[in-house]
Amino acid sequence: xxxxxxxxxxxxxxxxxxxxxxxxxxxxxxxxxxxxxxxxxxxxxxxxxxxxxxxxxxxxxxxxxxxxxxxxxxxxxxxxxxxxxxxxxxxxxxxxxxxxxxxxxxxxxxxxxxxxxxxxxxxxxxxxxxxxxxxxxxxxxxxxxxxxxxxxxxxxxxxxxxxxxxxxxxxxxxxxxxxxxxxxxxxxxxxxxxxxxxxxxxxxxxxxxxxxxxxxxxxxxxxxxxxxxxxxxxxxxxxxxxxxxxxxxxxxxxxxxxxxxxxxxxxxxxxxxxxxxxxxxxxxxxxxxxxxxxxxxxxxxxxxxxxxxxxxxxxxxxxxxxxxxxxxxxxxxxxxxxxxxxxxxxxxxxxxxxxxxxxxxxxxxxxxxxxxxxxxxxxxxxxxxxxxxxxxxxxxxxxxxxxxxxxxxxxxxxxxxxxxxxxxxxxxxxxxxxxxxxxxxxxxxxxxxxxxxxxxxxxxxxxxxxxxxxxxxxxxxxxxxxxxxxxxxxxxxxxxxxxxxxxxxxxxxxxxxxxxxxxxxxxxxxxxxxxxxxxxxxxxxxxxxxxxxxxxxxxxxxxxxxxxxxxxxxxxxxxxxxxxxxxxxxxxxxxxxxxxxxxxxxxxxxxxxxxxxxxxxxxxxxxxxxxxxxxxxxxxxxxxxxxxxxxxxxxxxxxxxxxxxxxxxxxxxxxxxxxxxxxxxxxxxxxxxxxxxxxxxxxxxxxxxxxxxxxxxxxxxxxxxxxxxxxxxxxxxxxxxxxxxxxxxxxxxxxxxxxxxxxxxxxxxxxxxxxxxxxxxxxxxxxxxxxxxxxxxxxxxxxxxxxxxxxxxxxxxxxxxxxxxxxxxxxxxxxxxxxxxxxxxxxxxxxxxxxxxxxxxxxxxxxxxxxxxxxxxxxxxxxxxxxxxxxxxxx
Amino acid sequence: xxxxxxxxxxxxxxxxxxxxxxxxxxxxxxxxxxxxxxxxxxxxxxxxxxxxxxxxxxxxxxxxxxxxxxxxxxxxxxxxxxxxxxxxxxxxxxxxxxxx
Numbered sequence: 007x008x009x010x011x012x013x014x015x016x017x018x019x020x021x022x023x024x025x026x027x028x029x030x031x032x033x034x035x036x037x038x039x040x041x042x043x044x045x046x047x048x049x050x051x052x053x054x055x056x057x058x059x060x061x062x063x064x065x066x067x068x069x070x071x072x073x074x075x076x077x078x079x080x081x082x083x084x085x086x087x088x089x090x091x092x093x094x095x096x097x098x099x100x101x102x103x104x105x106x107x108x109x110x111x112x113x114x115x116x117x118x119x120x121x122x123x124x125x126x127x128x129x130x131x132x133x134x135x136x137x138x139x140x141x142x143x144x145x146x147x148x149x150x151x152x153x154x155x156x157x158x159x160x161x162x163x164x165x166x167x168x169x170x171x172x173x174x175x176x177x178x179x180x181x182x183x184x185x186x187x188x189x190x191x192x193x194x195x196x197x198x199x200x201x202x203x204x205x206x207x208x209x210x211x212x213x214x215x216x217x218x219x220x221x222x223x224x225x226x227x228x229x230x231x232x233x234x235x236x237x238x239x240x241x242x243x244x245x246x247x248x249x250x251x252x253x254x255x256x257x258x259x260x261x262x263x264x265x266x267x268x269x270x271x272x273x274x275x276x277x278x279x280x281x282x283x284x285x286x287x288x289x290x291x292x293x294x295x296x297x298x299x300x301x302x303x304x305x306x307x308x309x310x311x312x313x314x315x316x317x318x319x320x321x322x323x324x325x326x327x328x329x330x331x332x333x334x335x336x337x338x339x340x341x342x343x344x345x346x347x348x349x350x351x352x353x354x355x356x357x358x359x360x361x362x363x364x365x366x367x368x369x370x371x372x373x374x375x376x377x378x379x380x381x382x383x384x385x386x387x388x389x390x391x392x393x394x395x396x397x398x399x400x401x402x403x404x405x406x407x408x409x410x411x412x413x414x415x416x417x418x419x420x421x422x423x424x425x426x427x428x429x430x431x432x433x434x435x436x437x438x439x440x441x442x443x444x445x446x447x448x449x450x451x452x453x454x455x456x457x458x459x460x461x462x463x464x465x466x467x468x469x470x471x472x473x474x475x476x477x478x479x480x481x482x483x484x485x486x487x488x489x490x491x492x493x494x495x496x497x498x499x500x501x502x503x504x505x506x507x508x509x510x511x512x513x514x515x516x517x518x519x520x521x522x523x524x525x526x527x528x529x530x531x532x533x534x535x536x537x538x539x540x541x542x543x544x545x546x547x548x549x550x551x552x553x554x555x556x557x558x559x560x561x562x563x564x565x566x567x568x569x570x571x572x573x574x575x576x577x578x579x580x581x582x583x584x585x586x587x588x589x590x591x592x593x594x595x596x597x598x599x600x601x602x603x604x605x606x607x608x609x610x611x612x613x614x615x616x617x618x619x620x621x622x623x624x625x626x627x628x629x630x631x632x633x634x635x636x637x638x639x640x641x642x643x644x645x646x647x648x649x650x651x652x653x654x655x656x657x658x659x660x661x662x663x664x665x666x667x668x669x670x671x672x673x674x675x676x677x678x679x680x681x682x683x684x685x686x687x688x689x690x691x692x693x694x695x696x697x698x699x700x701x702x703x704x705x706x707x708x709x710x711x712x713x714x715x716x717x718x719x720x721x722x723x724x725x726x727x728x729x730x731x732x733x734x735x736x737x738x739x740x741x742x743x744x745x746x747x748x749x750x751x752x753x754x755x756x757x758x759x760x761x762x763x764x765x766x767x768x769x770x771x772x773x774x775x776x777x778x779x780x781x782x783x784x785x786x787x788x789x790x791x792x793x794x795x796x797x798x799x800x801x802x803x804x805x806x807x808x809x810x811x812x813x814x815x816x817x818x819x820x821x822x823x824x825x826x827x828x829x830x831x832x833x834x835x836x837x838x839x840x841x842x843x844x845x846x847x848x849x850x851x852x853x854x855x856x857x858x859x860x861x862x863x864x865x866x867x868x869x870x871x872x873x874x875x876x877x878x879x880x881x882x883x884x885x886x887x888x889x890x891x892x893x894x895x896x897x
Numbered sequence: 898x899x900x901x902x903x904x905x906x907x908x909x910x911x912x913x914x915x916x917x918x919x920x921x922x923x924x925x926x927x928x929x930x931x932x933x934x935x936x937x938x939x940x941x942x943x944x945x946x947x948x949x950x951x952x953x954x955x956x957x958x959x960x961x962x963x964x965x966x967x968x969x970x971x972x973x974x975x976x977x978x979x980x981x982x983x984x985x986x987x988x989x990x991x992x993x994x995x996x997x
Contacts, residue, residue, distance in 0.1 A: 008935050011934065011935055011936055012934040012935055015933070015936075016934065029952075030926070032950060032951075033903060033951065034923065034926070035949070036902070036903075036904075036945060036949050036950065036951035036952075037902075037903050037904045037907075037922065037923075037951075039945075039947060039949055040902065040904040040905075040947075040951075041904055041908075041922070043947065062921070062922050063921060063923045064920075064921020064923040064924065065921065066923060068923070069921070069923030069924060069926060069927070072927045073926050073927045073930060075927075076927040076930050076931055076934075077930055
């Protein structure tokens, strides 16, 4: 315990140092006075009495020094001195300080921001009870979009021993979308129809009210649990929402609870949860039986989750799933052939490309942090060299090695600490910017908060880097002979050779990293250009689209209503063509379908089926969207309900089913109950592929039917207009409302805007990575400028001698430029080698561009070389303008 | 023991030790400070006969206890040492323990 008392009292002494100094002086004076007085009484003369007293006392200064060391904490005092000295040093060269701090701020801040996003979106565990015991049960062939059969689920739940519980829900969002009607405009709401055991399985309790019970589920009771968001938006967060009645698809449901904000199951846009048995497709026989007309994906509409029992691991569970599934397959080979059930760990559904893009961004910011570190290291290094003389003087005056080492380290740490403080707002703003500008397809992005852990990590990396440089530098300082160092600056020539080698390696590494970043960004930019250049097969400009859907349960034939809407739109001023279709911008997966028969061809077995889309069109859809007719004709009034069935196909479909043939007049049969099912359809026209389903997607074959023959609804209206966009949009809304006051009218957008929205994730990835690579290029620019500039400064004398011996200015200029160019070429080479190793990891993000795209690589190389040349040009010009006489005399 | 000034503490050291301990009187002050930091002695400002302000040190309760235990320790060590010196250990006893 004694040492604690001593330490405390030492700390206390730190505070009133000055007062204690005064007291010590006073005490020692008193001592000497007393001794002198005593000596006098022993008969010494005044003078002798005092000198004797002083002699006996010993060295006053030494005594005071030892007293001070004992009094407080000398280490801290020295540290304080070092810190204040460091501050003075930083203030004395504001340019250097600013560049260092800015570089580090960008490095640490941006890195922390991007990692925070990844942490919140991907790494953070799901907000459920023991989420790592949860398993997602889905189709093993197509886990993302596939599903399982309800009857298979029931068998699994009965037979499986690995799971403590299981719950099931509709996988397909389209089947769980309902119309919410009430006080406000009718709205289409995405919900989830789930089994009652879902909530206890996930361990989620409602924020308000209760969740439904298995009894309610089996009784098909219309009860609904709202999402926090829906409750806030649609119901103004009223506290007495529980017990209220709302209308979903025309049926009255009772609100029994509200889930907390973090509950987003199965998807982010799930806005309510209702018993699985109240879904309008519940019990639809086509959903659980295979009549041979559809691929499995069409009717395997469910997905399930299960909670593993305590001591069961995932492999064991999967083995059991396989066993059970084989039994099911034997019992019902038709439904289950060629598939399986996979139990995958439940995690956030992040689109694979988004996940990859986030990782690529993180790799990019990590490289950026590296580059920042290298830049700061070289800056510190240069600065250290320029202070060699100062250090030599310190050594000569008696500073120990430890003292100089400590001081160097303190300065580096000070810089890192300042950078840390300053980069906190950068990181925070970066995170906010990411949230604000990020594309809508990133789940949980809104919940991102700045992650202080990674912030600390960035800071630690910088600190480490600064310390290494500081140490290396101090070690060098200790090694040099102070006398030699002080004698003249001429050592700088030999020194710079040694120094250049290390600095060059750093600069080459920095440029190599920049090359990797630039290549990645370049490839994305090139992909973006390629996507933009894709021929959409239609004219997105001056076309507007509006989705009109009728509330579930509303009376009247939708077809006649759609007809009247179309007729009303046709007379809107400025509108030239109107038409409608189902599923204009459907971005979801496409089912594999087959044609029952194609005239002149053998029917395909199911495993040869490929993605195929049937669309029904109404009015002048093709003219309105601006399609290009390749051959034949569009639909017309002569194609009535009793006329022969006709179809328009796109080029993909023509190529897929009639390769190399003239398609017009060819006949085929569809596969389901559309139109008059057993009649032949005749192809009357071929259009270019209309790629509204995403420009980046491989176009799937489309078969277009005529509404008068298929009878399907066509909720997506397309209007070609000539006038002002906003005005037309308002007129269209009024027109639709006047004809169908109860219909749900979605936002009216132009087709152009819709396409641009589809490209949002790609645009975001491209611009962010582009920004990062630009920063990297800028840092590399500063780096190469610094190293060349410094080497020129060091070689002033050498250049002076060269010029005195007759070197022309051009020669000097070329010499310096060559130096920069060599560094750039080395960096470029190393960077391209790194490209070769890593860049293909991001190939999934590319479109129409190979990972080793020669155009990109050539542009990146050219860009880097130009930047390197420009960066070396200023120092080179300075070198070339050296006056040899001045240069030699200055030494 | 009453309170003493640094000089009064330092001066007798040489005489009491019979001139075996020779020291600069100034070095007493860091030592006194250390004792103070451990709260073993107390210091108070007082006024000398000459009218000059000076610090007077006195033993604290804690210091008194410390003094006793340390004295005991010292006596034990000193006794043990003198015994060892009076009866030197024979060499053969060491070899028995395998030291050689």
